[in-house]
Amino acid sequence: MIQALLTVALVVVSALAVAKFPRSVLVFLLFQGSLVFVYRAQIPEWLRRSLLAVALLVLMPAIGYFNGYYLEIATQVGIFVALALGLNIVVGLAGLLDLGYVAFFAVGAYSWAIFGSPHANVIFGGGFPLAGWWFYVFLLVGLGTAAITGILLGLPVLRLHGDYLAIVTLGFGEVIRVLANNLDKPINFTNGPKGITPISRPPAPFGLPYGEYFYFLVLLIVVAVVIVNRRLEDSHIGRAWEAIREDELAARAMGVPLVRMKLMAFACGASFAGVMGVLFSAKQVFINPESFTFLESIGVLAMVILGGMGSIPGAVLGATVVTVLNLQVLKGFSLWLNELKNAGVTVLGYSLADLPTQFEPAKYERMVFGVILVLMMIFRPQGIFPARRRQRELAQPGG
Amino acid sequence: MSLFEARSVTKRFGGLTALHGVDFALERGIASIIGPNGAGKTTLFNIFTGLYAADDGSVTFRGQPLLGLRPDQITALGICRTFQNIRLFSNMTAIENVLVGMNSRIALGLWDVLSHSRSFRRTESDLAARAIGLLDRVGLQANANAVARNLPYGDRRRLELARALAAEPALLLLDEPTAGMTQGEAGTLMRLLRGLVADLGLAIILIEHNMRVVMEVSDRVTVLDHGEKIAEGSPREVQENVRVIEAYLGTRGAGPRGARRA
Ligand SMILES: Nc1ncnc2c1ncn2[C@@H]1O[C@H](COP(=O)(O)OP(=O)(O)OP(=O)(O)O)[C@@H](O)[C@H]1O
Ligand SMILES: [Mg+2]
Numbered sequence: 001m002i003q004a005l006l007t008v009a010l011v012v013v014s015a016l017a018v019a020k021f022p023r024s025v026l027v028f029l030l031f032q033g034s035l036v037f038v039y040r041a042q043i044p045e046w047l048r049r050s051l052l053a054v055a056l057l058v059l060m061p062a063i064g065y066f067n068g069y070y071l072e073i074a075t076q077v078g079i080f081v082a083l084a085l086g087l088n089i090v091v092g093l094a095g096l097l098d099l100g101y102v103a104f105f106a107v108g109a110y111s112w113a114i115f116g117s118p119h120a121n122v123i124f125g126g127g128f129p130l131a132g133w134w135f136y137v138f139l140l141v142g143l144g145t146a147a148i149t150g151i152l153l154g155l156p157v158l159r160l161h162g163d164y165l166a167i168v169t170l171g172f173g174e175v176i177r178v179l180a181n182n183l184d185k186p187i188n189f190t191n192g193p194k195g196i197t198p199i200s201r202p203p204a205p206f207g208l209p210y211g212e213y214f215y216f217l218v219l220l221i222v223v224a225v226v227i228v229n230r231r232l233e234d235s236h237i238g239r240a241w242e243a244i245r246e247d248e249l250a251a252r253a254m255g256v257p258l259v260r261m262k263l264m265a266f267a268c269g270a271s272f273a274g275v276m277g278v279l280f281s282a283k284q285v286f287i288n289p290e291s292f293t294f295l296e297s298i299g300v301l302a303m304v305i306l307g308g309m310g311s312i313p314g315a316v317l318g319a320t321v322v323t324v325l326n327l328q329v330l331k332g333f334s335l336w337l338n339e340l341k342n343a344g345v346t347v348l349g350y351s352l353a354d355l356p357t358q359f360e361p362a363k364y365e366r367m368v369f370g371v372i373l374v375l376m377m378i379f380r381p382q383g384i385f386p387a388r389r390r391q392r393e394l395a396q397p398g399g
Numbered sequence: 400m401s402l403f404e405a406r407s408v409t410k411r412f413g414g415l416t417a418l419h420g421v422d423f424a425l426e427r428g429i430a431s432i433i434g435p436n437g438a439g440k441t442t443l444f445n446i447f448t449g450l451y452a453a454d455d456g457s458v459t460f461r462g463q464p465l466l467g468l469r470p471d472q473i474t475a476l477g478i479c480r481t482f483q484n485i486r487l488f489s490n491m492t493a494i495e496n497v498l499v500g501m502n503s504r505i506a507l508g509l510w511d512v513l514s515h516s517r518s519f520r521r522t523e524s525d526l527a528a529r530a531i532g533l534l535d536r537v538g539l540q541a542n543a544n545a546v547a548r549n550l551p552y553g554d555r556r557r558l559e560l561a562r563a564l565a566a567e568p569a570l571l572l573l574d575e576p577t578a579g580m581t582q583g584e585a586g587t588l589m590r591l592l593r594g595l596v597a598d599l600g601l602a603i604i605l606i607e608h609n610m611r612v613v614m615e616v617s618d619r620v621t622v623l624d625h626g627e628k629i630a631e632g633s634p635r636e637v638q639e640n641v642r643v644i645e646a647y648l649g650t651r652g653a654g655p656r657g658a659r660r661a
Binding site for chain 2: 239
């Protein structure tokens with residue numbers, strides 16, 4: 001009861017605080033933290049659900065009205081949550097280490113980028129871009145294309161395990177990126193490193209601003225992805241994946257069709273990335289191969305590991321933490337340091353204005369990130385919200 | 400037509416001939432395969448279940464050739480097994496292990512799972528009930544939610560049996576199911592197997608080192624040595640067979656159980 005009151009109060013206060021100080025990074029972090037608290041607090045299920053619904057459906061867009069950048073952060077968090085959940089199926093459930101996951105995101109993004117922009121005229125003659133409503137069709141096209149790509153990747157790597165699998169998928173990710181970079185000749189499919197722009201956006205309903213529109217669309221897809229993930233996990237399909245991860249040979253002998261289940265894992269994981277890719281290209285209006293580097297794949301993998309492999313809440317939280325850290329905390333810290341510099345503040349007799357620009361925290365994104373990962377692996381290798389089964393595995397001495 | 404028939408099965412590992420033209424047939428009941436260490440008993444099971452490819456010979460089940468089929472296809476046809484060195488899904492619970500064993504009997508598609516269709520919900524609750532029933536049958540009902548790895552040794556063996564039964568096999572292959580059990584536990588298990596044969600009409604091939612168990616429970620016994628079948632018949636006949644006594648005593652100077660690897 002006290003917990004329930006506390007939780008409600010926390011959400012309300014943090015939301016009010018964001019409205020009052022729309023620029024403060026710390027206050028927005030407080031708001032995000034309150035959502036995690038809602039998730040963890042021991043309160044009735046209906047209260048938890050309504051609080052989360054109010055926060056995500058009402059408060060967050062309202063915050064976006066005061067500070068559009070926060071809505072942008074929330075949208076990006078959502079995109080990465082969906083990616084992390086997709087990769088979670090492949091790595092966390094089926095135990096197939098995939099280092100080229102972002103390739104499927106690229107496949108989805110390029111499928112809409114090409115047909116949703118005048119660029120397709122170069123390939124097919126006239127008639128493009130497709131009308132905005134085709135975007136919704138392409139959410140499915142992106143899903144299908146990515147799933148097929150996932151199967152194509154899956155076929156040659158079926159016999160590979162662990163390190164070998166990781167290397168091949170890494171190569172696959174690079175192949176897709178290099179293709180995007182070089183398929184501007186002889187037929188210009190991807191426009192090479194210059195990228196494709198302008199990519200059409202769908203007509204937003206109710207005259208919603210695009211920031212809000214994409215936020216709601218991402219939220220909708222994330223909810224769908226979470227449901228799909230949970231249903232897969234709690235079915236014979238999820239159990240078959242777990243069994244493959246535990247003991248492939250025994251799983252085969254117990255009647256698990258190995259090839260089909262592995263391909264299904266690759267296809268399911270890839271399809272989430274494909275959908276988000278389509279959305280990403282429309283949201284960004286411009287895409288080029290730089291958005292789909294190896295580091296992105298590693299980033300998504302880090303989200304899954306940080307959150308706890310095989311755990312759905314883990315993937316959600318991992319994606320949130322990493323994205324917020326990159327976009328908000330480190331950038332915010334840099335801004336703050338810059339303000340201090342400009343104000344001519346001195347620390348222990350040292351003028352901050354003399355600090356070389358190399359010391360800007362934003363430049364240390366990857367390093368801070370790496371340090372956090374290392375610390376996590378040492379002190380909490382099972383992740384923030386570990387899957388029950390992972391907990392059991394790590395409880396066993398000698399892994 | 401026999402339920403299960405293997406003809407001149409041969410398997411080589413490099414220069415070693417692990418099986419050399421082995422014939423084997425089973426109609427019903429319990430058939431045991433015995434033989435000293437390295438005789439090729441487990442290899443035979445691995446070929447029967449599609450884990451190894453045979454170099455020569457044929458295997459048929461209800462008239463259908465098995466060689467060349469995948470393990471999951473063979474399981475779907477109605478043959479399931481346990482392993483000599485228990486291979487459970489150790490971080491899954493007992494009931495989850497059994498549920499995985501039912502995989503080949505589930506006719507649901509991806510869409511049923513995603514939409515939680517009526518047939519999905521009905522199937523899931525049926526499966527859970529059946530899994531509990533199987534755990535009950537092997538005496539593990541109280542441990543349904545225990546993590547497999549944490550179960551005592553004997554329970555893990557019995558869980559593996561329940562998992563194999565979950566595939567609804569017509570033929571069950573058990574690789575040393577009583578290894579590491581006391582004589583009492585082994586006796587209980589054998590009564591359970593006899594019950595399965597009587598109730599479900601199950602046929603069982605048993606690899607065993609425990610001679611007392613073998614003599615008590617088997618309808619027929621096949622003896623392998625160095626990859627060759629050296630004797631076959633009723634337990635009594637085999638026991639008195641000169642070649643068998645030689646294989647166990649003559650060349651190795653120890654009884655059957657003394658011949659076991661330590
Ligand atoms: N995968 C393999 N690769 C190479 N040699 C193998 C392989 N599997 C089995 N062997 C060899 O084949 C022979 C038969 O082995 P198998 O495991 O079938 O014996 P077994 O009768 O089950 O013995 P045990 O009573 O010790 O279980 C042994 O010499 C063994 O070393
Ligand atoms: Mg053996």
